[in-house]
Amino acid sequence: MTVAEPDVLHGLTAAQVAERVAAGQTNDVPSRSSRSVGEIIRANVLTRFNAIVGVLFAIILVIGPIQDGLFGFVIIINTLIGIVQELRAKRTLERLAIVGEARPRVRRDGGIVELAPSGVVLDDVIDLGPGDKIVVDGVVLAADGLEVDESLLTGESDAVHKQPGDPLLSGSFVTVGGGAQRATKVGREAYAAQLAEEASKFTLVGSELREGINTILRVITYLLVPAAALIIWSQFRTAGSDVDDALRGMVAALVPMVPEGLVLLTSIAFAVGVVRLGKRQCLVQELPAIEGLARVDVVCADKTGTLTENGMRLAEVRPDDAGVRAALGALGAADPRPNASLAAVVEGCPDPGWTATETVPFSSARKWGGATFDEHGTWVLGAADVLLPEESAQRAEAERIGSTGLRVLLLGRRPAPDGPVEPVALVVLEQRVRPEAAGTLAYFAEQDVEVKVISGDNALSVGAVASSLHLPRADAPVDARTLTDADLADRLEAGTVFGRVTPAQKREMVGALQQRGHTVAMTGDGVNDVLALKDADIGVAMGSGSPATRAVAQIVLLDNSFATLPHVVAEGRRVIGNIERVSNLFLTKTVYSVFLAIAIGALGVQYPFLPRHLTLIGSLTIGIPAFFLALAPNTERARTGFVRRVLRLSVPSGLVAGIVTFVTYLLVRADPTATDVQQSTAAVVALFVVATWVLVVVARPFVWWKVVMIGFTIAAFCYALFLPIFFGQGFWELDPDHTPTMLTGLTVAAVGVVVIEIVARVVYRRRA
Incomplete structure (x- = not known):
C-alpha cells in the first residue's frame, strides 16, 4: 500500500471533531427525501x-x-x-431513506466508526473500499490499487486510477481496491452536494x-x-x-x-x-419509478444477490490439502474488503500469516484478483475460463461443475509476473437460491414481462440456476464474450441467460434493448451493476448492495427481496x-x-x-x-x-x-x-x-x-x-x-x- 502522511491515518480525535462542529465545518447538506411541510x-x-x-x-x-x-x-x-x-x-420516505443511506467508515481516535454522511467533518479521514460512495470532496491519503468511477459526474465510464494526493469528488464511487481520503470540502461546498440532494427528492x-x-x-x-x-x-x-x-x-x-x-x-x-411500498421495506427514491416499473416489459436481473442469496459457503476444494488452504487463507487476508466469494473462502480457510508484498484487488472486469507473498510467490484466484486456455483440462472440469449451478473459482500460481497461470486447485462455492425467486419469475411471465439474467459468472452456472427456476430458454445460456456489436441486439432478443458479462457490456445490453423499443428495468447490488442501473429506465438496487448502487437506483429493496418487485x-x-x-x-x-x-x-x-x-x-x-x-x-x-x-x-x-x-x-x-x-x-x-x-x-x-x-x-x-x-x-x-x-x-x-x-x-x- 502506498501511504502519504502515515500519522494522519490515525484520524481526528474527539476534541478535534468537537472544534470543527463548533466552527460549523460539518457536512450539513440536508438529506432530503421529501418536500418540507x-x-x-x-x-x-x-x-x-x-x-x-x-x-x-x-x-x-x-x-x-x-x-x-x-x-x-x-x-x-x-x-x-x-x-x-x-x-x-413524507414520514415513510424519510424513515426508509435513513435506513438505506450510505454510511461512510471514518477513522477517529485510531479506530473506525460508521457514520451518517452528515456526521463527517472537515479533515476527517474516511476509509475507502470497493463499492463505497464518496460522500464529500477530498484528497487521497492512501491507495491500494484504488480505482474510482466518476461517470455520475463526468459521463466518462472508465474508472480513474488514484494515487496519494489525487483529488476525489463527492458523488463518485470506488470500483476496485481501497485506501483512505481526507475530507477537504464538506456540506454545500462539496461538488456534488446539490446534485445528491436533488436526486433524492420526493418528486x-x-x-x-x-x-x-x-x-x-x-x-x-x-x-x-x-x-x-x-x-x-x-x-x-x-x-x-x-x-x-x-x-x-x-x-x-x-x-x-x-x-x-x-x-x-x-x-x-x-x-x-x-x-404501501414503504410497509414492504421498499424505498422509492423517485416517485415516477412507481409508474415507470409498471410500464417495464424487460427486467434485467443479476444472478448473485437477486436470484441467489448474497452469502456463499465453501463447499469443496479440489485437491484439498494444507498448502492449498494456506494460499486461499492468505489471499483472503490480503483483501481488507473481500467480496462474497472471497468472504466464503476466508470463512473456510484460516490466515496462515503470510506477508503480502503486492496485491491486485479483484475486479469484475478482470474476473480475478491476486497477491504476491514473501517466500511463497504469486497466487491468483478467479474464473477458470478467464485464467486458463480453452484446451485446459482444469477449465473443462470447472465448467462441468459450474453447469450444475455451483460457482467455481481457480486457484493458481504465476511464476512470472506476466506469465501463464499454473492451475493448483478448484474452489467450489455453493450458492443458495432465494426461495421467492421462482414465484417472482412466474409472476413476470404471467404479466408478459420478460426477465433476462445478466451475470458476470460462468454462463453454464448461471443457466443452471435459472433453469432450476423454470426461466424460459435458460437451457441455452450465452457466453457474453462471444457477442459482437453487430449481433448484440438480436441475441439479446433471442436469449434469456447471459454469463461472463462485463460491467461495460451490461450497460451496452440495456442500451440495445432500449433501442429496440423496450422499457428496461435493471436490478443489481454490486459496483459492476452501477453503469447499467444508471442507464436503465428504472434502476432497482438491493439494500445490502454497495452504497454506489443505492445512490443511482430509483428503487431500493431494503429487505433485499426480489419478491418485492411484483408489488412495485x-x-x-x-x-x-x-x-x-x-x-x-x-x-x-x-x-x-x-x-x-x-x-x-x-x-x-x-x-x-x-x-x-x-x-x-x-x-x-x-x-x-x-x-x-x-x-x-x-x-x-x-x-x-x-x-x-x-x-x-x-x-x-x-x-x-x-x-x-x-x-x-x-x-x-x-x-x-x-x-x-x-x-x-x-x-x-x-x-x-x-x-x-x-x-x-x-x-x-x-x-x-x-x-x-x-x-x-x-x-x-x-x-x-x-x-x-x-x-x-x-x-x-x-x-x-x-x-x-x-x-x-x-x-x-x-x-x-x-x-x-x-x-x-x-x-x-x-x-x-
Whole structure:
C-alpha cells in the first residue's frame, strides 16, 4: 500500500471533531427525501384552480345562500386529505431513506466508526473500499490499487486510477481496491452536494401520467377563459336587474369546469403508493419509478444477490490439502474488503500469516484478483475460463461443475509476473437460491414481462440456476464474450441467460434493448451493476448492495427481496390504471360544463342550475366515487398514450351529457305549467342519469364494492330529490312533482345513456 502522511491515518480525535462542529465545518447538506411541510401545504393549497374556486366561493359567501357554496367546503376537505396523505408519505420516505443511506467508515481516535454522511467533518479521514460512495470532496491519503468511477459526474465510464494526493469528488464511487481520503470540502461546498440532494427528492417530475394531466389542464385553462366570458355576459344580460341571480348562474357554470380533484387524486394515489411500498421495506427514491416499473416489459436481473442469496459457503476444494488452504487463507487476508466469494473462502480457510508484498484487488472486469507473498510467490484466484486456455483440462472440469449451478473459482500460481497461470486447485462455492425467486419469475411471465439474467459468472452456472427456476430458454445460456456489436441486439432478443458479462457490456445490453423499443428495468447490488442501473429506465438496487448502487437506483429493496418487485409493479399499475379511470370522470364533467356554458350563453337564457345542483351531481357521480376508484386494486398493464385514451371516452361522453341536459332544459322551458324550479329539476335529473352511466362505464368490471358505491350514489340522489326532510329537496331546491317535465328529462336521458354505451363499446373495442 502506498501511504502519504502515515500519522494522519490515525484520524481526528474527539476534541478535534468537537472544534470543527463548533466552527460549523460539518457536512450539513440536508438529506432530503421529501418536500418540507411548508412546501407540501403550499403545493396543495396554492394552486391555480384553488384560486379560481376560492374567488367563486367568496362570491357565494357574500350573496348567499350557503347551500350554493358547498363546493368550497368540498375543496377544503379534499385539500386537507391531500396534505395528510403526502405528510404520511413524507414520514415513510424519510424513515426508509435513513435506513438505506450510505454510511461512510471514518477513522477517529485510531479506530473506525460508521457514520451518517452528515456526521463527517472537515479533515476527517474516511476509509475507502470497493463499492463505497464518496460522500464529500477530498484528497487521497492512501491507495491500494484504488480505482474510482466518476461517470455520475463526468459521463466518462472508465474508472480513474488514484494515487496519494489525487483529488476525489463527492458523488463518485470506488470500483476496485481501497485506501483512505481526507475530507477537504464538506456540506454545500462539496461538488456534488446539490446534485445528491436533488436526486433524492420526493418528486413527480418525469412522469408520463403527470405530464399528460398537465397537458389536459393547460387546454382546459384556455377553454375556461372564453367560456367564462360568455356565461358571465349572458347571465348579466338575461337576469335583468337581479345581480345575485346572475352571479349564482355564473358561479354554477364556472365551478364544474375546474377539474380540481384530478391533480389532488393523482398526488394522493402516488402518496398512498409510497406508504404501501414503504410497509414492504421498499424505498422509492423517485416517485415516477412507481409508474415507470409498471410500464417495464424487460427486467434485467443479476444472478448473485437477486436470484441467489448474497452469502456463499465453501463447499469443496479440489485437491484439498494444507498448502492449498494456506494460499486461499492468505489471499483472503490480503483483501481488507473481500467480496462474497472471497468472504466464503476466508470463512473456510484460516490466515496462515503470510506477508503480502503486492496485491491486485479483484475486479469484475478482470474476473480475478491476486497477491504476491514473501517466500511463497504469486497466487491468483478467479474464473477458470478467464485464467486458463480453452484446451485446459482444469477449465473443462470447472465448467462441468459450474453447469450444475455451483460457482467455481481457480486457484493458481504465476511464476512470472506476466506469465501463464499454473492451475493448483478448484474452489467450489455453493450458492443458495432465494426461495421467492421462482414465484417472482412466474409472476413476470404471467404479466408478459420478460426477465433476462445478466451475470458476470460462468454462463453454464448461471443457466443452471435459472433453469432450476423454470426461466424460459435458460437451457441455452450465452457466453457474453462471444457477442459482437453487430449481433448484440438480436441475441439479446433471442436469449434469456447471459454469463461472463462485463460491467461495460451490461450497460451496452440495456442500451440495445432500449433501442429496440423496450422499457428496461435493471436490478443489481454490486459496483459492476452501477453503469447499467444508471442507464436503465428504472434502476432497482438491493439494500445490502454497495452504497454506489443505492445512490443511482430509483428503487431500493431494503429487505433485499426480489419478491418485492411484483408489488412495485402492481402498485404502479394501480396508480396508472385508476388515475386513467377517474380522469375520464373529471374530464367528462369539464366537457359538459364548457358545452353548457357556451350553449346557454349563445342562446341567451338563464343558466338552469344553481351551484348547489352541480355540487350534488359532481359529489355523487365524480368526487366520492373517484376517491374510492383511485385507491382500488388494478392489475391492468400500463401503456403509453394516456391523454389520447382519456379524451376518446371523456370528450364524447361529456358532449352527450351536455346535449342531453341542454335539450331537456329547452323542452321543459316550453311547458308553461312548470315552475322554474321544476324545469331546473328536470335538467338536474337528466344530467345525473347520464353522469351516473358514465360512472357505470368507468367502474367496470364490477365487484361487490363498486355495486355498493353506485347503489349509494343513486340512493343519495333519490334522498335529495324526493324527501322533504333534513338535507332533502328543500335544501337542494328540487321539485320532482311535475310529472311531464320529469318524464321528459328521463326520456332524453335514456337516449343519452344508449349513446354513451355505444361510445364506450367502440372505444374499448379499439383499445383492445
